[in-house]
Amino acid sequence: MSSDSAAQAAIGAAAHELHLPTVRAEATRLSEIAARERQSHLGFLAEVLSAEVDDRTDRRRTRRINEAKFPRLKRLADFNVDAVPTIGAATLGHLAAGGYMDAGEPVVLLGDSGTGKTHLLIGLGLAACEQGRRVRYVTTAQLVNELVEAADDRVLSRVVGRYGRLDLLCLDELGYVKIDPRGAELLFQIITEREERASIAIATNLPFSEWGTVFPDPRLVAAIVDRVTFNAHILETGTQSYRLRTSKNTSSRKQAS
Numbered sequence: 001m002s003s004d005s006a007a008q009a010a011i012g013a014a015a016h017e018l019h020l021p022t023v024r025a026e027a028t029r030l031s032e033i034a035a036r037e038r039q040s041h042l043g044f045l046a047e048v049l050s051a052e053v054d055d056r057t058d059r060r061r062t063r064r065i066n067e068a069k070f071p072r073l074k075r076l077a078d079f080n081v082d083a084v085p086t087i088g089a090a091t092l093g094h095l096a097a098g099g100y101m102d103a104g105e106p107v108v109l110l111g112d113s114g115t116g117k118t119h120l121l122i123g124l125g126l127a128a129c130e131q132g133r134r135v136r137y138v139t140t141a142q143l144v145n146e147l148v149e150a151a152d153d154r155v156l157s158r159v160v161g162r163y164g165r166l167d168l169l170c171l172d173e174l175g176y177v178k179i180d181p182r183g184a185e186l187l188f189q190i191i192t193e194r195e196e197r198a199s200i201a202i203a204t205n206l207p208f209s210e211w212g213t214v215f216p217d218p219r220l221v222a223a224i225v226d227r228v229t230f231n232a233h234i235l236e237t238g239t240q241s242y243r244l245r246t247s248k249n250t251s252s253r254k255q256a257s
Contacts, residue, residue, distance in 0.1 A: 022055040023048055057132070064129035068170075070137045076123035084116055086236050092120075095233060096127040100199055101167050106228045107201040111237030117203035118172055120235065124201050125170040133167035140174045140187070147186035156186070164193040168201060175206035175214055184215045188224060195227050202228055 008028060015024035027048055034044040065073075076092045100107060107124065109117040125135045138146075150159040163169060169190070179187065194200050206214065208225050215221045 020052050022052040026051050060132050061130050064132060064135060065126065068125055068129055068135040068137050070122050070125060072122070073126060074119045074122040076120070076127055079116060079119055079123060084237050086238055087120075091233075091235065092123075095124060098128060098131055098133070100233055101128060101133065103231070104194075104197045104199055106199060106230070106232040108228060108232050108234045109201070109203040109237060110207065110234065111205065112239045112241075113205055114241035115237035115239065117205075117237050120237070121170050121172055121201055121203045125168060128168045134165065135168045135170065136163070136166050137170040137172065139172045139176075140179070141177045143171065143190070144179055144183040144187055147190070148183055151182075151186060156189075160189055160193055163190050164198065166194075166198060168199050169194065171200060171202045174202055174204040175211070177214075179214055179216075181216050184217065184220055188220060191224060191227050196230070200228065 011027045012024050015021065015027070030047050030051065031044060033039075034047065039047070076096050079087075079092065081087060081089050081092065095107065109120050111117050122137060125137050128135045147156065147159060150156045191200065204211075208229065211225055212218060212221045215224065
């Protein structure tokens with residue numbers, strides 16, 4: 001066996017043992033480039049390790065996005081801020097940077113159906129995933145059903161703990177379905193678990209004054225509103241359909257061209 005072949009075998013075995021698949025796959029190719037460019041040993045090592053880090057970052061990003069269970073992918077950069085004048089590009093850029101998650105601050109998206117709330121909610125979640133953060137998207141009805149089933153199966157503490165470990169919980173469609181007293185109390189546990197420690201982003205079609213139509217207990221409503229508005233970023237998407245205006249703008253641009 002030649003010295004190069006022996007080296008390749010040794011690298012492959014070590015990379016396998018150390019769980020460095022990119023080093024194992026790219027070492028030979030990068031060594032040939034290093035030889036052509038007359039890189040130093042340290043330069044070659046830096047290239048190999050950088051390739052591993054880049055691939056690992058990409059794999060983690062992909063895994064986070066899959067784990068988030070988004071119904072579809074929407075990016076903040078694709079949101080038409082001209083269609084929703086109450087929300088500026090600077091605000092979205094600030095939120096995309098993720099500082100609110102470091103501070104455990106909530107985000108509340110208020111507006112009628114079709115005004116872009118879900119797009120923004122998914123966009124925030126996707127931006128967080130791309131930073132390697134743990135995210136979960138779920139509708140309010142889905143989450144309540146999951147919690148009720150967990151309570152019935154006596155695994156509620158495990159499920160609450162799992163939601164508590166997320167960096168960002170994206171809770172959609174709050175206000176579309178009335179929640180019974182038991183479901184409301186279980187949802188309150190999730191919100192309390194995350195209070196001032198981990199961020200929750202909520203999309204709702206109801207102003208806070210009408211949350212009593214969703215939660216049956218007035219004291220519980222007050223406690224939930226208090227927790228999700230403290231230090232919150234509140235974005236109002238308005239009453240005019242974002243989807244309709246965006247499709248009209250797209251149609252107009254096509255006709256103009």
